Amino acid sequence: MKKAKRVTVTFFSALLTLLTLTAALPPSFAVTQDEIDTLITQANGLQEERDALEQEIGTYSSNIAAALERKALLDAEISQIEADVSALETSITDYEQRIDVTEGELADAKAREAQQYDLFCQRVRAMEEQGRMNCWMILLRATSFVDFLTRLDFVSEIMESDRRVMNDLKALQEEISEKQAQLTDEKRELEAANQALLDKKTELDTQRTAANQLIIDLEASRTEAEASRDILTEEAEQIQGEIVRLSEELARQEEEARIRAEAEAVEAYRALRERMSAELDDFTVSEGLGGYIWPVNSRRITSTFGGRASPGGIGSTNHKGVDIGGVGYGTAVHAAKGGTVIISQYSSSYGNFVVVSHGSGNTTLYAHMSARLVEAGQVVSQGDILGLTGSTGHSTGPHLHFEITENGTRINPLIYLSGYSLS
Numbered sequence: 001m002k003k004a005k006r007v008t009v010t011f012f013s014a015l016l017t018l019l020t021l022t023a024a025l026p027p028s029f030a031v032t033q034d035e036i037d038t039l040i041t042q043a044n045g046l047q048e049e050r051d052a053l054e055q056e057i058g059t060y061s062s063n064i065a066a067a068l069e070r071k072a073l074l075d076a077e078i079s080q081i082e083a084d085v086s087a088l089e090t091s092i093t094d095y096e097q098r099i100d101v102t103e104g105e106l107a108d109a110k111a112r113e114a115q116q117y118d119l120f121c122q123r124v125r126a127m128e129e130q131g132r133m134n135c136w137m138i139l140l141r142a143t144s145f146v147d148f149l150t151r152l153d154f155v156s157e158i159m160e161s162d163r164r165v166m167n168d169l170k171a172l173q174e175e176i177s178e179k180q181a182q183l184t185d186e187k188r189e190l191e192a193a194n195q196a197l198l199d200k201k202t203e204l205d206t207q208r209t210a211a212n213q214l215i216i217d218l219e220a221s222r223t224e225a226e227a228s229r230d231i232l233t234e235e236a237e238q239i240q241g242e243i244v245r246l247s248e249e250l251a252r253q254e255e256e257a258r259i260r261a262e263a264e265a266v267e268a269y270r271a272l273r274e275r276m277s278a279e280l281d282d283f284t285v286s287e288g289l290g291g292y293i294w295p296v297n298s299r300r301i302t303s304t305f306g307g308r309a310s311p312g313g314i315g316s317t318n319h320k321g322v323d324i325g326g327v328g329y330g331t332a333v334h335a336a337k338g339g340t341v342i343i344s345q346y347s348s349s350y351g352n353f354v355v356v357s358h359g360s361g362n363t364t365l366y367a368h369m370s371a372r373l374v375e376a377g378q379v380v381s382q383g384d385i386l387g388l389t390g391s392t393g394h395s396t397g398p399h400l401h402f403e404i405t406e407n408g409t410r411i412n413p414l415i416y417l418s419g420y421s422l423s
């Protein structure tokens with residue numbers, strides 16, 4: 001149980017490392033945010049275009065309203081003129097009737113004049129038939145100047161009477177003619193006024209036709225702009241739909257990737273844990289002298305403590321520890337003794353290395369590891385995993401470089417570790 005608990009704590013660090021690594025992997029999605037952003041830009045452009053059209057439509061609408069207003073005014077004006085024309089036409093008809101009446105009167109007067117003249121002639125003829133002389137004969141038959149004057153008076157009387165009647169008739173005719181002329185003049189004036197109104201109406205009709213045409217043209221333009229706007233709206237809606245669809249697809253893919261990464265991390269954690277558990281089970285705590293245990297499963301010493309030839313030309317020539325081989329990459333490195341981690345870092349020579357203090361100037365050092373699984377300040381028990389074997393720093397292959405320092409002096413670890421083999 002104690003062992004299992006330690007393992008759990010240690011593996012949380014491993015899990016964190018793995019999760020960090022997984023998260024850093026570059027994702028490759030079918031849908032990209034760039035693709036969506038491009039569509040959004042496109043949709044915004046369409047929206048601007050649509051706004052411009054909307055403004056154009058508004059202008060058309062107000063122009064149509066103005067034209068309709070103008071047309072309404074023209075309609076009213078034309079209606080007024082039509083009423084005026086109608087009234088004038090009634091007046092003209094009235095005048096025509098009155099002129100007709102005066103024509104009748106005139107004809108009547110002329111008839112009476114003719115009749116009067118006829119009567120006069122009849123009287124003259126009657127006088128002739130009765131053997132009486134005509135006026136001239138009466139005058140020429142005068143026997144004396146006095147007789148002539150008497151006869152003249154008589155003739156004049158007759159003629160005066162006729163002349164008076166004729167003059168009266170003439171005067172009547174003139175009066176009627178004058179009246180008729182006056183009526184005709186007035187009628188002509190009315191006709192002129194009526195013609196002016198009709199001319200005005202023709203002009204207004206032309207203006208009304210133009211206004212109607214303008215309204216038709218404006219409405220056609222507005223309809224066209226509205227159609228364009230509708231097309232843009234539809235296009236923008238389609239793009240909007242595509243944005244939503246792609247965003248959902250992206251979210252779905254991201255969620256899938258996240259779930260996959262999580263599953264992979266959990267799987268990696270489980271594998272690591274299984275491997276470490278197996279190693280821990282195999283790990284036999286054989287406490288040597290000084291209370292140290294072997295830090296790895298292997299007992300194969302590939303380089304001993306003290307002077308030696310530089311391995312591969314890069315290792316230390318005055319070896320201050322032992323190299324334990326046969327560990328490969330990634331096997332567990334255990335604390336040889338319980339204590340406090342005082343160093344956990346990377347150096348160019350030791351690579352990933354950890355130093356654990358056991359008190360009283362006694363420390364152990366573990367170098368060239370592929371991973372460190374503890375941090376400085378962390379308290380560890382004997383057998384706790386500090387890291388994984390590797391070949392970082394000045395190293396020619398996977399091995400653990402192990403040092404023991406007692407009272408500030410590095411000593412040969414093999415003093416305390418038994419059962420090793422040299423190779």
Ligand SMILES: [Zn+2]
Pocket residue numbers: 303319321322323400401402
């Ligand atoms: Zn070494």
